[in-house]
Amino acid sequence: MSASTFQTNSKAIKWIESRLPVISFVHESLVVYPTPKNLNYWWNFGSLAGIALVIQIVTGIVLSMHYTPHVSLAFNSVEHIMRDVNYGWLLRYIHANGASMFFIVVYVHICRGLYFGSYKAPREILWWLGLVIFLLMMATAFMGYVLPWGQMSFWGATVITNLFSAFPVVGKSIVTWLWGGFSVDNATLNRFYSLHFLLPFAIVGVVVVHIWALHTTKSNNPLGIDIKGPQDTLPFHPYYTVKDMFGLGVFMTVFALFVFFAPNYMGHPDNYIPANPLVTPAHIVPEWYFLPYYAILRSVPDKLGGVVLMFGSILLMFAMPWLDFSRVRSARFRPIFKQAYWLFVINAVVLGYIGGQPPEGMYIIIGRIATTYYFVHLLVLVPLISLFERPLPLPESISNAVLGGSAVPKGAAAAPEKH
């Protein structure tokens, strides 16, 4: 990034700039940053994810001033927040629903990347960093759900930490090490609290690098073609600041509807029962955003196999840039990939549904079919489609397509796809 576009006559700003070029940096990355002019609303979700993270950190820090991480005090300290702390109920409901909103936004953000081929060259590292953020989010959310020390907190923690016992030889030792004892107990709660406080700041760090990578490669766009010149872009400000603000308004409205009118809708009633190691809930289910992975875990009759497939389902995403080697990024020009994509999304929703059901009868069979399809899609269908699909002709440039010029047939772009 060159600082050449930033100019000022202010002596004070020049003084700062010559010592730390922070003002030109902000200018480059938030004001003049060249952004494709054809981004649609699905590109709003990146900034929304960043804002959701900030909301979680701010509310979380205030909540931590009133919460007590001890097995005999944690549950009541949360109720103290709900009853006695000024606007404590509001903070806690924002934080609890904010986690769900964060996941909704990030799932849309990931799906957008998958549809428009945002993981392809030159954005592989950008994609990986996003997946690292996603994994850190999952760890953070899981440990946060343990903190109120309700029944689902305790039993969720027990089920998930026990997964590590599936690893041969060292499994049991790993679980004892994770627990800090021989069962989920006070030591577990304390370390989860510590890590739940730490990891969001690790996420902030990876987000910074994620944005660094983004600003290096520049944004992808719905056409999936490269920026050819200034005529294809707009400065980030005011065009995308105002569009992101509008998206934020819609997001906050939906968020507020949950917080004020259905604050426990995405929670589980059992978590209003204090944790009791002697009473197991009828159905132990994780938070909704983990259900597809929970379904994959339970679809495999072998415990180790289930754990490997569950983690594998996310780790495989790191290989997307090579599993999909079609040169066309956007699914708009990939008629077969597009259909496979929607089947994959529907399949993921089916997995989520199965994850919330008891593992019995038809649910097991459907879960196994959906799990198989998840991996067949990524490992078989995506490479095969890359090989055999004949993409539609790509437009000449972003500005040509935006100006309404019909997609100019470009034989040169389509032909090499036959390999």
Added chain:
Amino acid sequence: MDQRWMRKLAIGALALGTVAIASGAAWSSTGQMEPAEQEWHHQGITGTFDKAAAQRGLQVYKEVCSACHSMNLVAYRTLADLGYSEEQVKALAAEAEVQDGPNDEGEMFTRPGRPYDHFKAPFANEKAARAANGGAYPPDMSLLVKAREDGENYIYALLNGYADAPAGHEVPEGKYYNPYYPGGNISMPPPLSDGAVTYQDGTEATRAQMAHDVITFLSWTAEPKLDERHRMGVIVVAFLVIFTGILFAAYRRVWKDVH
């Protein structure tokens, strides 16, 4: 092409919502009867607690439920939210004998309750509660409405749902048949019968009336800030809708000349 795409996404979002609902509903699929929907004054986005009903419900709790069920999370001082005066709150608290201490001699002593005390529990600990209730542990009632799926309607159905066991259903000694309870056999004897309390405000104390009143009270103990939450929510959402509209206008205006 874009519109078709939007439609598909909408279908996807809808399906995702269905998953959320279905996963919530899964909990109640343990074979018991589904409770019927009742009318609650505090439901809906502008719902507020029916304070007269909640006050009657407090009376039912005090005279019936509190013999076995604790209310550990609720302080007497918070009863002011139900419309009691400061004097009334003091009097309600003073009805309980609470243990305090140690005093300067190192002795524990009892004194009348004060507004800052929490509701006095009927039993000293879980073991004592079980010993007095045939081995069953009456759950603390503070959060009961939120700790059960469809809490208000479930508890209403349960309180009014005691019946003779159908042929072939074995009810163990010391249990009672209630089709709304998981498994059908509940340790709690039917707690409410017509006229079990005499309401001070003259309302006829039918079983259904008492159930309705005590659940209104329990909804308040589980979610005491509901009125404030609804009031604030209407204002916040109204503001956000208007503000988002302004932002949309700003967005359209800024983008007017972009092609």
